Structures are given as structure tokens and as C-alpha cells.
Amino acid sequence: MKREDLQLLQKREWCKGCGICVAFCPTKVLIIDTDDKVTIANEDACIKCRQCEQRCPDYAIFLEEASDV
Amino acid sequence: MRSSQLVEKYFRTKNLPHIWCPGCSLGIATRSLVVAIDELGLDKNKTVIVSGIGCSSRAVGYLDFNTIHTTHGRALAFATGVKLANPELHVIVISGDGDASAIGGNHLIHAARRNIDLTLLIFNNNIYGMTGGQFSPTTPHAALGTTAPFGVVEQPFDLVKLAEGAGATYVARGTAFHVNPLVKYYKNAIEHKGFSMVETICICPTYYGRQNKSGTAVQMMHWLKDSFVLNTAYDKMPEEKRQGKHVYGEFVKKDLPEYVEEYVGIIERLKGEEDA
Numbered sequence: 001m002k003r004e005d006l007q008l009l010q011k012r013e014w015c016k017g018c019g020i021c022v023a024f025c026p027t028k029v030l031i032i033d034t035d036d037k038v039t040i041a042n043e044d045a046c047i048k049c050r051q052c053e054q055r056c057p058d059y060a061i062f063l064e065e066a067s068d069v
Numbered sequence: 070m071r072s073s074q075l076v077e078k079y080f081r082t083k084n085l086p087h088i089w090c091p092g093c094s095l096g097i098a099t100r101s102l103v104v105a106i107d108e109l110g111l112d113k114n115k116t117v118i119v120s121g122i123g124c125s126s127r128a129v130g131y132l133d134f135n136t137i138h139t140t141h142g143r144a145l146a147f148a149t150g151v152k153l154a155n156p157e158l159h160v161i162v163i164s165g166d167g168d169a170s171a172i173g174g175n176h177l178i179h180a181a182r183r184n185i186d187l188t189l190l191i192f193n194n195n196i197y198g199m200t201g202g203q204f205s206p207t208t209p210h211a212a213l214g215t216t217a218p219f220g221v222v223e224q225p226f227d228l229v230k231l232a233e234g235a236g237a238t239y240v241a242r243g244t245a246f247h248v249n250p251l252v253k254y255y256k257n258a259i260e261h262k263g264f265s266m267v268e269t270i271c272i273c274p275t276y277y278g279r280q281n282k283s284g285t286a287v288q289m290m291h292w293l294k295d296s297f298v299l300n301t302a303y304d305k306m307p308e309e310k311r312q313g314k315h316v317y318g319e320f321v322k323k324d325l326p327e328y329v330e331e332y333v334g335i336i337e338r339l340k341g342e343e344d345a
């Protein structure tokens with residue numbers, strides 16, 4: 001699977017707003033919004049490194065091929 | 070919106086979101102195990118995951134395999150029975166630091182000594198999470214717990230040295246921050262023939278963190294990032310740089326006769342003598 005085909009996706013209901021994905025995203029793509037949940041604020045900067053997915057304790061953010069959505 | 074394909078395939082999604090606190094790293098360790106199982110291509114129906122009691126042990130409730138949620142400290146005893154009854158199965162045990170090294174300490178040393186082909190994953194958050202923050206055998210000296218309001222006066226177990234000393238033939242330590250090496254250790258442990266133990270350094274922001282003023286989950290993850298060093302890098306560090314650092318990595322990998330094979334071998338031999 002090519003990196004460019006990957007899309008950043010959310011399972012927003014499961015997000016507990018811990019901020020781990022936000023803190024360790026190397027390109028500052030993510031923010032915690034006023035609902036205390038994560039929001040993709042700067043998608044263009046995403047380098048698809050999967051660090052958010054690997055460290056999200058709640059499986060609320062992940063990368064997958066766009067066509068599979 | 071659905072969850073990821075990995076989660077859909079290996080988790081009991083009807084039980085999600087899980088009960089763990091915001092920022093609790095048990096979810097990271099549990100997902101890392103699933104990634105390891107997926108990359109190894111294990112058959113779900115031939116994989117058994119056994120746990121004891123504790124926040125860590127609740128992982129089995131979310132995992133869509135053959136799972137057994139047993140009693141506190143006894144997961145390895147149940148797992149031993151499963152493995153002996155059907156040696157074909159991959160048997161993986163998930164245990165907290167209390168479950169594995171306090172009430173379950175004797176099962177740990179004897180499973181290691183026997184070199185039975187089980188994989189023990191200890192999710193070590195240095196505290197009894199489920200029961201509200203009592204200190205465990207791995208709580209550091211002087212740290213606070215509800216049962217040590219003035220600081221723990223004991224010295225903690227080093228689970229890697231304990232497992233090695235007891236005879237485990239694969240021993241590694243990873244952290245919930247360093248996910249890629251963690252997945253690698255889980256894979257190597259599962260593939261290893263004999264008793265394998267991987268300690269995963271976890272964070273419990275709620276009970277360890279609050280009592281010890283460790284800060285938020287993010288700050289505790291920064292602590293994992295900054296204070297854990299790969300063993301091979303640590304060995305090359307000058308003494309003054311080692312201050313306050315902890316090591317992760319693989320520590321033991323060796324081959325010794327495995328318990329179930331030995332046992333089955335004797336049965337086969339005796340049967341042969343009977344037939345003769």
C-alpha cells in the first residue's frame with residue numbers, strides 16, 4: 001500500500017481527548033477541540049507516519065486506504 | 070464511522086470504547102499485541118489469550134480470540150493447563166505487575182523455570198490500578214501509593230532480571246511509547262519456543278500519576294520517551310549520561326528443552342515400550 005493512498009480517519013466517538021496523538025505528531029496536524037476530542041486541523045501537513053494511530057490508547061484515529069472507507 | 074480494519078478484525082468492537090481511563094497506555098499495549106499477531110499471521114482460532122485480574126487483565130474482554138479471564142495471579146496456571154491439553158495452541162498471557170509478580174509471583178518463577186512454551190506479557194504500570202493505587206512489587210523506592218502515603222520503603226523487582234534468573238529463555242522489555250520495538254519483541258516472544266516474558270512499561274495517569282504528581286498522560290509519555298534508552302545504546306553511554314536512565318531491549322534469547330515437548334516425549338517413549 002502506497003503512502004499517498006492512505007487517508008487519516010477518525011472514530012470520533014471513541015476519543016477520550018488524552019492529547020497523546022496531538023503531542024507526538026511530528027508535523028502538528030492535530031488539535032484538541034472545544035468538545036475535548038481530537039480534530040484534524042492541518043491535514044495537508046500529515047506525513048502519514050502512523051504515530052498517532054500507534055499511540056492512540058482508544059483506537060480513535062487511524063490511517064487507511066481511502067477507497068476502503 | 071467504523072473503526073480501523075485491524076480493530077474490526079481482532080477486537081470485540083461491541084465492547085468498545087474500553088473502560089480504561091483517558092491516556093491509559095494499556096490500550097496502546099493491547100493494540101501492539103494485535104499488530105504483532107496480525108504480522109505473524111496467527112490463526113485466531115489457534116490463539117488463546119489468558120489473563121488474571123486487574124486493569125491490564127481486562128484486555129482479554131476486548132480481544133476477539135479464545136480468551137479466558139481467570140482469577141488474580143493465576144493466569145499462568147490456567148495457561149499451563151491449556152497448553153498441556155493442546156500443545157498446538159499459541160498461548161499468550163496478559164498480566165499486570167501485581168497480578169504477575171505479587172500474588173502470582175510463584176507461578177511466574179516456576180513457569181519460567183520449567184521453560185513451558187507460553188508468552189507472558191506483563192503490562193507494568195508500577196501500581197495496583199484496578200483497586201485504587203496500592204503499591205506493587207515494582208513501585209519504585211520512595212514513590213507514593215495509597216498503602217505507602219509516606220513513600221515505599223522497599224526495593225522494587227526488576228522483572229527482566231527476575232524472569233531471567235528464574236530461567237525464562239526469551240526476555241525483553243519495551244515501553245508503551247516505543248511502539249515499533251515493542252511490536253517486534255511481542256513477535257519474537259510469540260515465535261520463541263519456550264517461556265518468553267516481555268515487560269511493557271506502561272503509564273497509569275490516574276492512580277500512579279496523580280499520587281506521584283507525574284503530570285498528565287502526555288507528560289508521562291514524555292517521561293517514557295526521555296528516560297528509556299535501548300540497551301545497546303545504553304552500553305555505549307558514558308557513566309554520567311546514564312543517570313536517571315532506564316533500559317529497554319531484548320535481554321535473553323536461548324534454547325533449552327521445552328516442558329511440553331519433554332513431557333509428551335516421555336509419554337510417547339513409555340507407549341513405545343508398552344507396545345514392544
Ligand SMILES: Cc1ncc(C[n+]2csc(CCOP(=O)(O)OP(=O)(O)O)c2C)c(N)n1
Nearest residue numbers: 123124125141165166167168196197198199
Ligand atoms: C485473590 C484476590 N486478591 C485480591 C484481589 C483484589 N485485586 C484486584 S486487581 C488487584 C491488583 C491489580 O494490580 P495489577 O495486577 O498490577 O494490575 P493493574 O490493575 O495495575 O493493571 C487486586 C489486589 C482479587 N481480585 N483477588
Ligand code: SF4
Nearest residue numbers: 025046047049050052
Ligand atoms: S500520521 Fe503522523 S503526521 Fe499524520 S497526523 Fe498522525 S502523527 Fe501526525
Ligand code: SF4
Nearest residue numbers: 015016018019021056
Ligand atoms: S490519542 Fe486517541 S484518544 Fe487521545 S486525543 Fe488522540 S485520538 Fe483522542
Ligand code: SF4
Nearest residue numbers: 089090093124198273
Ligand atoms: S486506573 Fe490506571 S491502569 Fe487502570 S485504567 Fe485507569 S489509568 Fe489505566
